[in-house]
Amino acid sequence: MRSTSFLTVLFGLAAGLASLPTSAQAWWNDDWSLRKPVSVDTGSTGANITEAIGRTPVLVRLHAGNFKFDAGKQDGSDLRVIASDDKTPLPFQIEKYDSLLGEAFVWVDVADLKPGAQTSFFVYYGNAKAPALPSASAFDADTVLAYHFAERGAPAKDATAYGNNAQSAGQASDGALIGPGLRLDGQTTVTIAGSPSLAWAEGAPFTWSAWLKPGTAQAAGVLFSRREGANGLVIGLDAGVPYVEVTRDGVAQRSTVGAALPANSWHHLAVVSAAQVSLSVDGNPVGAVAVAVPPLSGPMTLGGDPQAAAPAPGLAGELDELEISKVARPAGFIRLAALEQGSDGAKVLKLGGDEETSSWSGGYFGVILHSVTMDGWVVISILLIMAFISWIVMAEKAMYVGRLGKANLQFHDAFRHVAGDLTVLDRGDAKAAPTLGGKLSEAELRVLRDSSLYRLYHIAVEELRNRANTGRTVRGRALSAEALASIRASLDSGLVRETQALNRLMVLLTIAISGGPFLGLLGTVVGVMITFAAIAASGDVNVNAIAPGIAAALVATVAGLFVAIPALFGYNYLISRIKDASADMQVFIDVLLTKTAEAYRHRADLAAPGGVTQGAPVGAAGIAE
Template sequence: MKTAILRLLLVLVLSLGLATPAAAEGETAGWWNKEWSYRKAVTVDTSPSGVNVSGAIGRTVVLVRLHSGNFTFTDAMDNGADIRFVDSDDKTPLPYHIEQYDAATGIATVWVSVPNLTGGEKKKIWVYFGNKSAPVGADVPGTFDPDYTAVYHFSEKPGQPATDSTANANSAKVAPPGVDESGIVGRAAQFPGQGALTIDGSGSLAMTAGAPFTFTAWIKPQQLGGQQAIFARGGLAIGLNAGVPYASGPGISVSGNTAVKQGEWSHIAFVSDGKAFFIYVNGTEQGTAAGAMPALDGPISIGGATSQPYTGALDEVRLSKSARPAAMILAMAQAEGPGGKLVSVSETAEKQSSGSGVLSFIVSKLEPIDTVIIGLCMLLLIAAIALMTAKIRYLNAADKANKRFLRYFDAMRDDFRPLDQAEGVSPEEAAQLNRASPLARLYGVGFEELYERVVAAGARPLSSQAVNSMRAAVDSQFVKENQKLDHLVVILTIAISGGPFIGLLGTVVGVMTVFGGVAMAGDVNVNAIAPGIAAALLATIAGLACAIPSLFGYNYLNGRISALADQMRVFIEQLITRMAEVQANAAQAFNDQN
């Protein structure tokens, strides 16, 4: 509740200085389902501005990375069950499933099946969310097309068997030897040089002679020496030879031309189209040879084979009974790897029946620490405004009361008397002047000092010591008046000097959090960075919004306080001189009479 109030206050304050927010992506011309409150555009870009893929890709699975920079987790269910993906026609739901969804950290990875993808285009699909009563909509087996015979995300918890994400249920009976929490997408399987996964043969995994076949995987080898099998079945082995990807078996001999990097993720693919074999590394073809696949059956080994152990991590292992096109393999490598440009999520969410303001979108991306710092700046600004208002009211009342008092003071001439006994001054007005006029209070102190000395000295003129004593008493009151004028003005100096630094601190912490979140999500693009940085900059804006009015107010008040102080100094000189002169003249007249 407090966070919502602070954000509302921030929007109200910033809206005074910012232009009218732009509309989101336009009014919602169509809406797939009215029970969902929000949607965002997801662009799959195979044009030169994206991954620059040419040729037909067909139906493919793309990875959509959601994080706090491009998705408002608070508007969706805590487990992401209300997320839906809809094709560009805004009518056809797309199969998808969630590999990872953590609303607390603001990170999610979702696999979406996109139909009829072609190179050189920008295809827009929609992600809908914001239906707290929606049932789970994920379709794990429907996400991958029927040509996928086995897909392993390795997203299971430690100790759990590797599960096939296709409808074929070709799951392993045991868990991988280890788990790598920093996989290319969520968790990955870790192999320490022993303990490969075994997948039993099945009808869906049958491989007849001459049939097409594709194997893809993300690998992170921990050592490059010798031969390491990543996939093995019968006489076929796909793996690394001194770090160079290769495939060998009956009638099969093909390898890449460069070694992968040790300790870094690389995407490898082996494709057989019935006429030739191809090796791809990070989406680029590196080797080819003529030939066709032999008939293979029996169990499949992943993560090592007899006399060819694998040491390293594996992620996103996929087997297909079709020859995947080169465009699909490139798109796959570019979409899933760090800094992928294939998929981008719109910065701005559309709300049903209306667009969303840029400013409100930025505010929604605030990190908790920035919200606290902005709230602190706003409280400091409120305190500064309250102080300036109170001081200006006090100074206005003092100026008005001083003018009235001076009229009565000038009318007294040399006939000094208590203010409530002055001609034309009622007791009520005298009390009001003593409350509001600093000059009246100085006069009151001076008159009391004069009266005491007249009673004590009688008809004698005041001595220089007595005059100095009167001046000291009035000066003491002058100091009190100055202290009253300067009371709490330090709040303005704190706001002026501290506000920008507090705001800068919030911005630095916010930017650090954004980059940390992007690093954790593995999604490096402007859509991932821009919203968080824009939100972090609000902290600096809040600091400046606190400092700038305080600076103008401080200078204005300082000028008026100085003017009032000068007026009091002049009055003190005039008052003491006139009182001493009046007493001297009275003493001289008394002596002349006697």
């Protein structure tokens, strides 16, 4: 009954633990072992933006100090960006990913950034089996051109879906603001062909933005130009002061004069066309032209103005992250780009510490367990069943020998006071016990009934009562040598039964100890064979192909040891307790037989306290009637 109750409780506990959540937070996909929380702070502690922002490409800079490059794939193809709900994937684009140098630039398309708030998302990585995603863009449909200038010796490639690639290659600049950039020498220009997506109608809204690093103080020259007949738009520096110039029907109008840009430092320039054409530097408005943009659909030029009536010199310096949109971006959008992509990026974009999946299959174990083959899972399942059974046996036997030891100690204390009548501690029932004149409480009686010594004592008392009831005496002696031998035989049989009860189910522990490691070894050998067979069939011989299979095969051996080691410790502890209990019973049998021979040596019959003469009737309890 106790065993059934114990098993019920144990299974209930296991079911309760299984129903607990494996993570305090949701985890998008357990195949990914790591994630990095990222937040964009537009509040007072970050960008401090109060204007509308909207949908924005956000630059996430990763380096060895904030990202575990060795935990992901070498090319970054296991990166995934998930919204704060841990369900919605966000479009993203990797501009650069160098796991050797520990540097990466990842552009993430954040759907709706609010001013004065924090917007969060997660960058997941750490999945060696993750497939590479198809090419995607982090720029919305309103962005018609985006150049990262990451190409070396080749024309700049458009990062949007419109494919407005440059027609000519400029000089590459290593170590620009965000990876490589474009070097401007004042003479070499980069041409961008006109296209329907880049065409500007009369007064059309658009946004032009780029990062500029003037090469010299008081630099002068054209940074961007687009002309068509008597109309045109030019962006450049004049004595270090940025300007935007709009030409309509041959009449040029330039923005108001502002502050000069210091040399050899990066600054964000943005030109927005709406009711008028305005210019911003580092997110702050600095000038405007009170005229609508004329219709323009021809080619664009970076680094010069070759179509001008009097060609102006190009600007010397460096250019990075050129973007053109077919909408007028709000002021919050411009300011966020200037702050987040520039030197204040760490203040605006905050990267948290890496979080590991709290799922049981996360981390390295996730990689290993996902590589286990079906035959391995069969072996591991058998071993887990063996482990569960061995734990139940150990727990049940520990409780049993604990109760037995406590009950035997109590019976020893009671039996020490027995001198004349050896039947005083027995009521004729192996499960009953007297109160010894009220000296034992009910709780002590319940303990006493679990005593193996009491059960042996009951066997001896039953033998004595049987002889008293049948009047088997020999020449005035109550017990002969043969009678004592018969009683010993009964006690020995009781000892065997008690020993069998003590050793019941112990064989399951020996099976777990000896069979668990061998069964685990079998699973490992089979797993290794399958791994090498798969490698031979595919012909892909490399560490990444071999290591997961070998590691997964070794899981079976680990499972075998997981079964055997606890069972070994439990078995040694229990067997020592069982030997102690067996020794106590053997000693008790010798003491009991000696007391029996002494108590009934000179009696003519089996007498209870008060005495019974030979031939007098004796009751079932050995007391004269």
